[in-house]
Amino acid sequence: MSISSFLTKKFLKSLFFPAHNRGAALPEKLVKLLKNQPGYWDLPELPEIGSPLSQRGLIAKSQKKFSEKFKTKGCFFGVNGASGLIQSAVIAMANPGEALIMPRNVHISVIKTCALQNILPIFFNLESSSETGHYQPLTKNWLESVFKKINFNEKKIAGVILVNPSYQGYAGDIEPLINLCHQKKLPVLVDEAHGSYFLFCKKLNLPKSALLSNADLVVHSLHKSLNGLTQTAALWYKGNLVKEHNLIRSINLLQTTSPSSLLLSSCEESIKDWINKKSLSKYQKRILEAKSIYKRLIQKNIPLIKTQDPLKIVVNTSKVGIDGFTADNFFYRNGLIAELPEMMTLTFCLGFANQKDFLNLFEKLWKELLLNSKRRKNLKVLKSPFKLVQTPEIEIGIAWRSKTRIIPFSQSLNKISGDIVCPYPPGVPLLVPGEKIDEDRFNWIKKQSLCNKDLVNFNIRVL
Ligand SMILES: Cc1ncc(COP(=O)(O)O)c(C=O)c1O
Secondary structure, X not given: OOHHHHOOOOOOEEOOXXXXXXXXXXXXXXXXXXXXXXXXOOOOOOOOOOOOOOOOOHHHHHHHHHHHHOOOOEEEEEOOHHHHHHHHHHHHHXXXXXXXXXXXXXXXXXXXXXXXXXXXXXXXXXXXXXXXXXXXXXXXHHHHHHHHHOOOOOOOEEEEEEEOOOOOOOOOOOHHHHHHHHHOOOOEEEEOOOOHHHHXXXXXXXXXXXXXXXXXXXXXXXXXXXXXXXXXXXXXXXXXXXXXXXXXXXXXXXXOOOOOHHHHHHHHHHHHXXXXXXXXXXXXXXXXXXXXXXXXXXXXXXXEEOOOOOOEEEEOHHHHOOOHHHHHHHHHHOOEEOOEEOOOOXXXXXXXXXXXXXXXXXXXXXXXXXXXXXXXXXXXXXXXXXXXXXXXOOOHHHHHHOOXXXXXXXXXXXXXXXXXXXXXXXXXXXXXXXXXXXXXXXXXXXXXXXXXXXXXXXXXXXX
């Protein structure tokens, strides 16, 4: 089968990213554009359009308008996902040999940039749930204890990266955290890949967007948490701690010379759609519907986990002795496609289309899953191997470039990794280049391989 034939495959229900739910929630103007002669709209960087870094043209105009609307200094569209813009933001913040403070649930795009530029990650651990193993939102007290553990005089610390919300939708109050970093004159990049829509909904009791909480740099994944096409993203910047020319140079360094006009139009339309009162009220209705889906599933005794993002339905499958991968497999075979299987949970992303048929379908399949699956008694949250603050034993860029050999992971105890070990989704690295595979880390990764097929019998590059 060719890729193109697969792309029209029907599933009963698609609850994965992109969040436009297979076109059902695309902005009207984009739908209209796509109805034109196929490919007609695939234009190069003509002067009238320009690119995200042009001074003139429709893209520059649109970015400027959005930037003014949200009182930022700049907005840049991106066509290589939030990953691409996060990588530019990281390069704009730190020079090779400088350090960035970041949580353990940082996205792999940050680590790749650190390896590329030898930017030194100072990792801090987060509290995790004893029920699911999920990282919990960062609090001010926790960040204060992290800062106490860090020697700020050892090497230049160029900034802090925060992830809010997480893949599963956990989010905290980000403003006090940003203020704490600013007291130390440290710029803050917030990876808000999963929370773009928070910016547009001040009511509905959603977490406050980092953009309204004084973050210096904020990256949105427009296909994950707005209704853009896959790969669309936006980077916003504010304040004086990151220099504009550094940011522009860094975007330029990584950006393709031929950004897709379709994706750039999708960036514009997805943001516009949430500013437009009529479509905004439709999406607000969806968010309220999502909240009521959560309530009704709880009433039916489905073990759900509460997060701050109503569009994520996180099922605690471990409560019934089933791991998230087995549950995912079952739902997939039955046409209900989820987004994120993990050892203890399975996460569905409702997206922005109407999901009124989800409740009945889910309830029916859940009952079948309970009847047909083997229950496990040994499903336990794994104890985190991380110290509160930790840096790789060998500088990440050096380890990445070192001579390495490939061995089975099972033989890697006490070796130094030359690799990033990172199942996707969620794209949170378990091990980065330069880190030692000590006993705790080794066992922690090995135990995860009991469920996660990405980790079964895998090989690793070690120094
Ligand atoms: C927290 C987080 N940040 C960034 C990204 C990258 O987003 P994109 O797929 O738009 O590149 C992801 C993707 O999984 C993510 O989970």
